[in-house]
Amino acid sequence: MDDFTTFIKAELSCHGADIVGIGDLSGLPPWQRCNMPVGICVAVKYSKEVIRGIIDLPTREYYEQYNILNEKLDMLVKLGASALIALGGYKAIPLTMDIVKEYETDYTTMLPYKTVATLAGIGWIGKSALLVTKKYGSMLRISSILTDAPLRTAKPIKKSRCADCIICTKVCPANAISGKNWSVDTYRDEFYDAYKCRNVARERALQGIGIEITQCGKCIVSCPYTQQYLSQEG
Numbered sequence: 001m002d003d004f005t006t007f008i009k010a011e012l013s014c015h016g017a018d019i020v021g022i023g024d025l026s027g028l029p030p031w032q033r034c035n036m037p038v039g040i041c042v043a044v045k046y047s048k049e050v051i052r053g054i055i056d057l058p059t060r061e062y063y064e065q066y067n068i069l070n071e072k073l074d075m076l077v078k079l080g081a082s083a084l085i086a087l088g089g090y091k092a093i094p095l096t097m098d099i100v101k102e103y104e105t106d107y108t109t110m111l112p113y114k115t116v117a118t119l120a121g122i123g124w125i126g127k128s129a130l131l132v133t134k135k136y137g138s139m140l141r142i143s144s145i146l147t148d149a150p151l152r153t154a155k156p157i158k159k160s161r162c163a164d165c166i167i168c169t170k171v172c173p174a175n176a177i178s179g180k181n182w183s184v185d186t187y188r189d190e191f192y193d194a195y196k197c198r199n200v201a202r203e204r205a206l207q208g209i210g211i212e213i214t215q216c217g218k219c220i221v222s223c224p225y226t227q228q229y230l231s232q233e234g
Helices: 002-014 048-052 060-088 097-102 113-119 167-171 194-209 218-222 224-230
Strands: 019-024 038-045 092-095 140-147
Touching: 002 019, 002 038, 002 060, 019 113, 038 060, 038 113, 048 060, 048 218, 048 224, 060 092, 060 097, 060 140, 060 194, 092 097, 113 140, 167 218, 218 224
Parallel strands: none
Antiparallel strands: 019 038, 038 140, 092 140
């Protein structure tokens, strides 16, 4: 178990993953996890220059890197799933963007990437409904692999670590963030309004880059954990 876990993590990391975490999904309904007991979260970070460039409106660079990172994640989860199948003989489903969109309804998906990320101990859900990590803040894109491989899983994160911080609440142009902390038992709509966020983000993207897409970036760049990473050299 340990050797194969180490191998899968190393394989994904050497092909460009910035974080790889493995979580126990057995507590979720079987239909939600495609009857797979294990989830692998794969994360890649935005460049510092792109995130620093979001002063007010989203930028063309942010939009372009968003698409590049999504393509990179699809490549990584396909690669990881192929390795699990070919080398271990296990079942594996890469949750690429196309697969997720098939089951997307009402601004949510069958199994959100962020759910796998928290179960894999990578981070927590911030007040902005973004995944937040200690190292990179929320300047990440994430994806997942579902598998029956007996991999070593991490301790899940079940509560927010945002504490009393309300910076993202204050800077949100849509007033979509209530300021309430997330926990594993908290439904998203209790602390974040996805409809408000979408509508205003699309208006702002149209102003900033001329494309009506749900991108804003204010909560990403303003997060203290993101700012801490941006302040580091390199």
